[in-house]
Amino acid sequence: MIAPVLSPKNRPTHIRVRVQRQDGPGKEPYWELFEIAYEREMNVISVLQKIAAKGQTVDGKKVSPVAWDCGCLEEVCGSCTMVINGRVRQSCSALVDHLLVENPDEIVLEPMQKFPVIRDLMVDRQRLFRALQRVKAWVPVDSYYDLGPGERIPRSDQERAYPLSQCMSCGCCLDACPQFNKIELQRETGESAEQFEARKLAAFDNAFVGAHAISQAMLFNQNPTGKALAGDRLDALSGPGGVATCGNAQNCVAVCPKEIPLTTSIARAGRATTVAAIKKWFES
Amino acid sequence: MLGFRVPHRPPKSIPPAAARVSKWRSWRVFVALRVSSEQCQNYTVERIGELTLFGGVLLRFPPASPPGHRHSQQNDMSPDPGTPSTSFFIRHEFAIRRLHSLTGIVPLGAYMVVHLTTNASILNGTETFQKAVYMIHSLGALLPVVEWGFIFAPLLFHAIIGIWIARTGHSNTSHYKYASNRRYFWQRITGLIAFVYLMMHVWHLHGWVHMTPWVELGERYGFAQFRAYNAASTLAIAMNSLFWQAFYLIGVWACVFHLANGLWTSGITWGLWISAKAQARALKVCTAFGVVLLVIGTSAWWGAISTDPAEAKAIEDRMYRANVEAGWVPLSTKKRTQPDPVVAQPPASAVEPTDAAQ
Numbered sequence: 167m168i169a170p171v172l173s174p175k176n177r178p179t180h181i182r183v184r185v186q187r188q189d190g191p192g193k194e195p196y197w198e199l200f201e202i203a204y205e206r207e208m209n210v211i212s213v214l215q216k217i218a219a220k221g222q223t224v225d226g227k228k229v230s231p232v233a234w235d236c237g238c239l240e241e242v243c244g245s246c247t248m249v250i251n252g253r254v255r256q257s258c259s260a261l262v263d264h265l266l267v268e269n270p271d272e273i274v275l276e277p278m279q280k281f282p283v284i285r286d287l288m289v290d291r292q293r294l295f296r297a298l299q300r301v302k303a304w305v306p307v308d309s310y311y312d313l314g315p316g317e318r319i320p321r322s323d324q325e326r327a328y329p330l331s332q333c334m335s336c337g338c339c340l341d342a343c344p345q346f347n348k349i350e351l352q353r354e355t356g357e358s359a360e361q362f363e364a365r366k367l368a369a370f371d372n373a374f375v376g377a378h379a380i381s382q383a384m385l386f387n388q389n390p391t392g393k394a395l396a397g398d399r400l401d402a403l404s405g406p407g408g409v410a411t412c413g414n415a416q417n418c419v420a421v422c423p424k425e426i427p428l429t430t431s432i433a434r435a436g437r438a439t440t441v442a443a444i445k446k447w448f449e450s
Numbered sequence: 451m452l453g454f455r456v457p458h459r460p461p462k463s464i465p466p467a468a469a470r471v472s473k474w475r476s477w478r479v480f481v482a483l484r485v486s487s488e489q490c491q492n493y494t495v496e497r498i499g500e501l502t503l504f505g506g507v508l509l510r511f512p513p514a515s516p517p518g519h520r521h522s523q524q525n526d527m528s529p530d531p532g533t534p535s536t537s538f539f540i541r542h543e544f545a546i547r548r549l550h551s552l553t554g555i556v557p558l559g560a561y562m563v564v565h566l567t568t569n570a571s572i573l574n575g576t577e578t579f580q581k582a583v584y585m586i587h588s589l590g591a592l593l594p595v596v597e598w599g600f601i602f603a604p605l606l607f608h609a610i611i612g613i614w615i616a617r618t619g620h621s622n623t624s625h626y627k628y629a630s631n632r633r634y635f636w637q638r639i640t641g642l643i644a645f646v647y648l649m650m651h652v653w654h655l656h657g658w659v660h661m662t663p664w665v666e667l668g669e670r671y672g673f674a675q676f677r678a679y680n681a682a683s684t685l686a687i688a689m690n691s692l693f694w695q696a697f698y699l700i701g702v703w704a705c706v707f708h709l710a711n712g713l714w715t716s717g718i719t720w721g722l723w724i725s726a727k728a729q730a731r732a733l734k735v736c737t738a739f740g741v742v743l744l745v746i747g748t749s750a751w752w753g754a755i756s757t758d759p760a761e762a763k764a765i766e767d768r769m770y771r772a773n774v775e776a777g778w779v780p781l782s783t784k785k786r787t788q789p790d791p792v793v794a795q796p797p798a799s800a801v802e803p804t805d806a807a808q
Contacts, residue, residue, distance in 0.1 A: 174606055177659065177675060232648045241737055253625065278529070298660075303589055304592060308611055317653050322802070342622070342625075342626050344619045344620055344621050344622055344631070345618060346618060347618075372481050404544040405543075405544065406540040406541065406544075407543070408543070408544055410543060410544045410547035411543070411547070411618070412549060412632050412718075412719070413619050413637075414613070414634060414715040414718050414719070415619075415628075415631045415633075415634035415635075416625045416630035416631065416634075417622070417628060417630070418630065420628045420630075420631075420728075421626070427725070428727060429718070429726065429729065430729075432718065432724050433717075433718045433722075433723060433724040433725075433729070434721065434724055435721075436718060436719050436721035437578050437720070437721020437722075437724065438721065439516045439544070439721075440548075440720050440721050441721075443545075443548070444545070447721070
């Protein structure tokens with residue numbers, strides 16, 4: 167992505183950044199406004215670094231630096247995902263010059279809306295990864311023995327699988343989904359860590375699994391080795407919070423930074439679960 | 451995540467006796483939990499300052515507040531998934547949602563097409579419409595069975611489950627202004643409008659249940675107005691108020707949108723159209739279907755309000771007399787506007803009123 171060159175006339179000297187902050191899980195969120203000097207070709211990560219270096223709000227109040235998560239800085243790890251100007255995306259690939267075209271007044275940063283906040287812009291995406299476990303999004307090979315070469319995969323199947331394999335588990339599809347609601351549980355007094363974890367996972371497992379997991383299930387169901395678990399995956403998708411919970415708002419495919427055909431995967435999962443249900447009805 | 455062993459699937463365990471016994475009770479508890487909404491501590495749903503689809507019937511507009519206060523936290527109404535009281539619905543979520551999708555098309559969608567088309571036939575004249583109604587009512591004693599089995603029961607199921615589905619979602623059209631996201635929102639809004647509309651519509655014209663005291667009670671307040679053997683005239687009289695005219699127009703339009711869009715989403719749900727291109731093509735077809743049905747529905751509405759009741763009644767009386775004379779219909783009081791001029795001077799061959807089918 168190449169940032170548009172703002173003409174010197176439109177280039178601001180300073181940018182205002184409004185950040186939604188939260189001191190810890192379950193704490194009341196609040197907003198702070200920062201101002202930093204404009205430089206060309208910044209991204210939101212570098213904006214946050216400048217805010218941390220400055221250490222004060224626009225009113226001159228000294229504040230702790232904003233906490234955020236990042237990893238690869240090239241839009242393949244998904245960890246820096248946040249809501250920027252009201253739209254969920256990666257902060258590494260959100261270029262300031264683009265954002266200023268969208269909204270010249272200020273840049274608004276919020277944590278992802280559907281995951282519990284750990285601090286400021288950092289969220290806990292455990293449910294996202296739990297959903298991948300629910301649909302067994304892996305290829306079951308576990309052996310010390312050489313099993314020989316795998317099955318040949320036709321070109322057309324490769325081309326169908328490749329876009330799905332680009333998923334980086336960032337959670338954009340979930341954050342924009344009206345059927346995916348935030349689950350934030352608090353540990354109760356007298357509850358052990360194990361009990362709390364079990365309660366949390368039970369809550370996750372009955373709620374909507376999400377577009378990413380449906381798509382991964384379809385990816386591994388078409389893999390010659392991954393197929394071994396196809397039945398289990400379809401069982402998960404036709405269980406509580408499975409593919410039937412989808413409301414077809416199709417925001418997932420619109421916000422996916424990797425442009426993964428998520429709604430195609432959802433329709434494919436719809437067909438596969440339909441066929442599986444009919445088979446089950448008549449065969450077993 | 452490579453390297454996981456293929457797990458053995460455990461044998462299907464027999465549910466404990468308590469769980470089996472509490473099947474029906476659990477349903478009730480589940481509904482109660484859903485309704486009692488915000489007491490449930492477990493789920494925290496963050497609401498953005500925007501139109502929120504919550505509670506299905508309730509459309510909340512969170513009060514506008516500055517960005518600093520936008521993060522209002524409310525609790526979702528989802529019950530604790532670990533309790534056995536929720537297990538019935540949760541275990542059968544897939545089947546219930548698929549049945550909901552199916553009932554929307556067959557019988558409800560199919561019935562709606564037939565119904566609107568029949569009603570639009572009034573534009574061709576009172577005779578055409580009255581003839582169609584005679585045909586429907588030739589089912590006789592079977593009519594209530596068909597009504598309840600193929601229309602009312604699926605309608606109530608679709609409506610109640612639909613409200614539950616609307617409650618599970620939280621619309622975010624102000625942040626994500628995509629056409630499909632707006633359709634998602636309007637699918638739920640039109641569903642709610644259609645629910646209110648259809649409950650009232652059946653009560654207004656049909657009366658829901660044809661028990662004499664019940665119908666008489668409805669009549670007194672301007673409901674249960676339709677008489678099958680005075681089809682056009684009673685319809686025209688019932689529609690002779692600005693309130694009902696507006697109510698029906700909005701109701702019919704909401705139903706048409708809901709069906710056309712529902713047809714498109716059901717194609718994805720059942721896996722009929724898969725690729726983005728196929729979905730786009732299907733959307734065009736469903737839009738065309740919706741437009742055609744909109745024209746038919748609006749014609750039916752216009753036909754009902756543009757019919758002159760007095761003229762229509764004269765034609766209906768003539769048709770009724772001929773039908774009675776031919777022995778195709780029995781003399782009836784319940785399906786006729788009273789006082790009935792045909793009863794005053796019945797044709798010689800008239801069959802005594804039985805009203806068995808009423």
